[in-house]
Amino acid sequence: MSRLQNTLAELKAAGRKALIPYITAGDPDLDTTLQLMHDLVAAGADIIELGVPFSDPMADGPTIQLAYERALLHNVGLRDVLALVERFRSHDNKTPVVLMGYMNPIEYMGYETFVSSSVQAGVDGVLVVDLPPEECETLTAMLHEQNLDTIFLLTPTTSDQRAAEICRHSSGYVYYVSIKGVTGANTLDVTDVKRHVDRLRRATDLPIAVGFGIKTADDAAAVSRVADGVIVGSALVNIIARSGQGDTAVEISSQVSALVSDMRKGMDAA
Amino acid sequence: MTEQRDYYQVPDLRGHFGIHGGRFASETLMNALEELSELYGRMKNDPDFQAEFDRDLAHYVGRPSPLYFAERLSKNWGGAEVWLKREDLNHTGAHKINNTIGQALLAKHVGKRRVIAETGAGQHGVASATVAARLGLDCVVYMGADDVERQKLNVYRMKLLGAEVVPVTSGTRTLKDAMNEAMRDWVTNVDDTYYIIGTVAGPHPYPMLVRDFQAVIGRETRRQMQAQAGALPDALVACVGGGSNAIGLFHEFLNDPTVAIYGVEAGGLGLETGQHAAPLSAGKPGILHGNRTYLMADDNGQILGTHSVSAGLDYPGVGPEHSWLKDEGRAQYVSVTDDEAMAAFRELTRTEGIMPALETAHALAYAKKLAPEMGQGKRLVVNLSGRGDKDVHTVARMDGMDI
Ligand SMILES: Cc1ncc(COP(=O)(O)O)c(C=O)c1O
Numbered sequence: 001m002s003r004l005q006n007t008l009a010e011l012k013a014a015g016r017k018a019l020i021p022y023i024t025a026g027d028p029d030l031d032t033t034l035q036l037m038h039d040l041v042a043a044g045a046d047i048i049e050l051g052v053p054f055s056d057p058m059a060d061g062p063t064i065q066l067a068y069e070r071a072l073l074h075n076v077g078l079r080d081v082l083a084l085v086e087r088f089r090s091h092d093n094k095t096p097v098v099l100m101g102y103m104n105p106i107e108y109m110g111y112e113t114f115v116s117s118s119v120q121a122g123v124d125g126v127l128v129v130d131l132p133p134e135e136c137e138t139l140t141a142m143l144h145e146q147n148l149d150t151i152f153l154l155t156p157t158t159s160d161q162r163a164a165e166i167c168r169h170s171s172g173y174v175y176y177v178s179i180k181g182v183t184g185a186n187t188l189d190v191t192d193v194k195r196h197v198d199r200l201r202r203a204t205d206l207p208i209a210v211g212f213g214i215k216t217a218d219d220a221a222a223v224s225r226v227a228d229g230v231i232v233g234s235a236l237v238n239i240i241a242r243s244g245q246g247d248t249a250v251e252i253s254s255q256v257s258a259l260v261s262d263m264r265k266g267m268d269a270a
Numbered sequence: 271m272t273e274q275r276d277y278y279q280v281p282d283l284r285g286h287f288g289i290h291g292g293r294f295a296s297e298t299l300m301n302a303l304e305e306l307s308e309l310y311g312r313m314k315n316d317p318d319f320q321a322e323f324d325r326d327l328a329h330y331v332g333r334p335s336p337l338y339f340a341e342r343l344s345k346n347w348g349g350a351e352v353w354l355k356r357e358d359l360n361h362t363g364a365h366k367i368n369n370t371i372g373q374a375l376l377a378k379h380v381g382k383r384r385v386i387a388e389t390g391a392g393q394h395g396v397a398s399a400t401v402a403a404r405l406g407l408d409c410v411v412y413m414g415a416d417d418v419e420r421q422k423l424n425v426y427r428m429k430l431l432g433a434e435v436v437p438v439t440s441g442t443r444t445l446k447d448a449m450n451e452a453m454r455d456w457v458t459n460v461d462d463t464y465y466i467i468g469t470v471a472g473p474h475p476y477p478m479l480v481r482d483f484q485a486v487i488g489r490e491t492r493r494q495m496q497a498q499a500g501a502l503p504d505a506l507v508a509c510v511g512g513g514s515n516a517i518g519l520f521h522e523f524l525n526d527p528t529v530a531i532y533g534v535e536a537g538g539l540g541l542e543t544g545q546h547a548a549p550l551s552a553g554k555p556g557i558l559h560g561n562r563t564y565l566m567a568d569d570n571g572q573i574l575g576t577h578s579v580s581a582g583l584d585y586p587g588v589g590p591e592h593s594w595l596k597d598e599g600r601a602q603y604v605s606v607t608d609d610e611a612m613a614a615f616r617e618l619t620r621t622e623g624i625m626p627a628l629e630t631a632h633a634l635a636y637a638k639k640l641a642p643e644m645g646q647g648k649r650l651v652v653n654l655s656g657r658g659d660k661d662v663h664t665v666a667r668m669d670g671m672d673i
Contacts, residue, residue, distance in 0.1 A: 053572075054571075054572065055441065055572040055573045056441065056446060056447075056450050056558060056559075056573050057450070058296065058450045058453045058454065058559070059296040059298075059453075059454070059457060060454075061454070062440075065440055069440075072572065075570070077569075077570025077571070077572065078570060078571065079570070102557075103294055103557040104556045104557045104558060104565070104567060104571040104572075104573070105570055105571035105572070106571070107555070107556045107557050107562075107571060108554075108556055108567060108569065108570065108571030109571065129296050130294045130295060130296055130557065130560070131294060132293065132294070132295065132297060132300055134284055134292075134293055134300075135284075135292050135293065135294055152297070153296065153297040154297065155297045155298040156298075157297075157298050157299075157300075157301040157302070157460060158297060158300070158301065159301060162300065162301070166297070177297070177298065180298055180457065180458060180459075180460055180461070181298075181457055181458040182454045182457055182458060185458070
């Protein structure tokens with residue numbers, strides 16, 4: 001069993017839901033990201049999704065676009081992100097890290113180098129936004145061979161037939177996108193989420209995590225009642241963005257920790 | 271005897287042109303893309319749909335566009351006869367309308383009330399706003415903020431036509447960023463919105479269906495060349511931004527081995543400066559905007575900023591079929607610089623009284639080199655993809671004038 005699968009199995013056995021924060025690597029710089037990763041774990045995160053900066057984030061709203069731009073100001077690329085995970089691993093050998101990003105940086109690095117460097121660095125899973133199951137065969141086979149998990153997105157527009165196909169390529173967990181739209185939109189409808197999650201249960205036994213539109217501890221608690229995991233991204237990235245308005249690393253760190261630990265409490269009490 | 275290659279077996283069912291093309295899109299769009307494939311698959315073989323398309327091309331666009339023998343230009347260049355396929359005479363002034371007519375018919379068939387488009391030079395935006403006005407559809411056009419500035423005339427045309435023009439300030443503020451923003455809009459409004467992509471790029475089935483709608487250019491050219499010169503052309507030359515006017519001319523002749531094919535990319539300040547928009551000449555394959563194709567990107571896979579004097583060629587990728595034709599060796603891709611294109615713009619204007627778009631001027635600048643190499647008795651066809659009215663501001667500024 002992979003580290004990611006192990007973590008999810010332990011959570012399930014304990015009757016708890018996974019809290020999965022997303023931050024962008026290199027936003028505002030790599031040292032801050034490393035500190036924030038440890039902060040997230042201390043505040044109750046179970047799994048970390050780490051965004052790999054890309055110049056053309058087609059599926060992201062302004063919040064994460066700007067995070068990518070802040071990281072790209074000092075040219076943070078896939079190699080730097082892998083090195084960051086390696087640094088994280090020297091102090092935390094337990095918390096799974098999932099890379100989330102777009103296909104071109106992986107294409108340009110080459111699949112073989114990407115997979116072997118990911119193993120070397122201690123990456124646990126990979127989620128590529130613009131890699132649907134139709135195109136994923138080669139890369140997922142290489143990742144699975146090295147015991148890395150492949151996480152795919154499911155959306156409100158995904159048909160039952162597609163859901164089955166996507167889940168067939170998925171391992172670790174599946175990511176249900178709660179809205180039609182880009183990251184950062186704010187129209188969470190928990191009743192609708194429940195309906196879709198229940199539908200997806202028929203396609204998979206994998207844990208179903210839900211993301212997009214989860215901003216507050218109440219949102220997290222509500223979603224944790226209907227799904228196996230809660231992913232929070234833009235709300236955290238919005239805090240990190242205040243680095244641009246003069247907030248210090250310490251201030252950002254304590255605000256990020258506060259939101260994550262509120263979410264944790266809300267979810268555990270739900 | 272060498273075996274005759276058949277270039278009409280692409281794309282495959284999943285939109286692949288060799289290693290290129292495909293459908294690298296976010297999951298929210300996959301369903302819409304499948305539906306579009308299915309719809310287009312039906313319409314392609316539906317005589318009523320094709321008749322409606324042909325009717326609109328004839329009576330609304332003004333097709334067939336003339337194939338004009340540029341006698342004085344040919345004499346000046348001293349070599350092959352230069353023939354111009356006059357897409358500039360289409361309604362709205364460029365080849366772009368062929369595609370928007372076709373896609374608007376698709377949108378109408380599925381009852382979408384809102385269309386969106388990306389645009390660089392503004393020609394595709396104008397063509398989209400035009401068909402939207404005609405069909406009474408809401409229209410939103412995304413345009414890089416820098417392009418809004420350099421193509422003011424087209425921005426105002428779109429507004430007059432009732433479209434909303436949204437300047438895009440993210441990234442490099444040009445065509446690729448406009449395309450990102452249009453994709454984001456589509457992801458959000460996929461239920462009621464049809465996305466009219468303006469070139470042979472994007473996820474499958476766009477490169478195929480835009481090609482098919484533009485292929486009328488080559489079909490007419492074959493007929494007209496036969497009627498007017500009693501022969502096939504010896505060479506075809508077209509500028510390549512995303513590649514829609516080029517594939518529109520080339521496609522008809524892919525299986526004619528005697529017809530040489532040249533696509534001309536924007537060499538900007540020169541390939542050696544890095545300041546250009548020539549992915550086929552100087553890039554390598556990667557994935558952007560839903561397909562695998564030659565791209566301009568750095569070692570980290572970040573898409574590079576491009577430079578071209580012409581907004582319509584200022585794009586770091588290219589349609590996947592061109593990438594495949596390059597790999598297959600069926601077409602050759604070359605580049606000319608901003609300066610060469612500007613000189614060709616002036617030369618055609620003065621010699622033939624035809625003012626080309628700056629995009630088109632790239633094709634002319636290369637034809638000027640090719641014609642003497644080919645020599646007397648040969649015929650070359652340049653796709654005159656658009657007219658230059660929209661660029662008069664830019665040229666005047668270069669001349670130190672503010673008009
Ligand atoms: C007149 C003209 N020619 C060519 C192009 C380039 O596009 P494509 O390569 O898709 O033909 C444009 C794009 O705006 C254009 O306006």
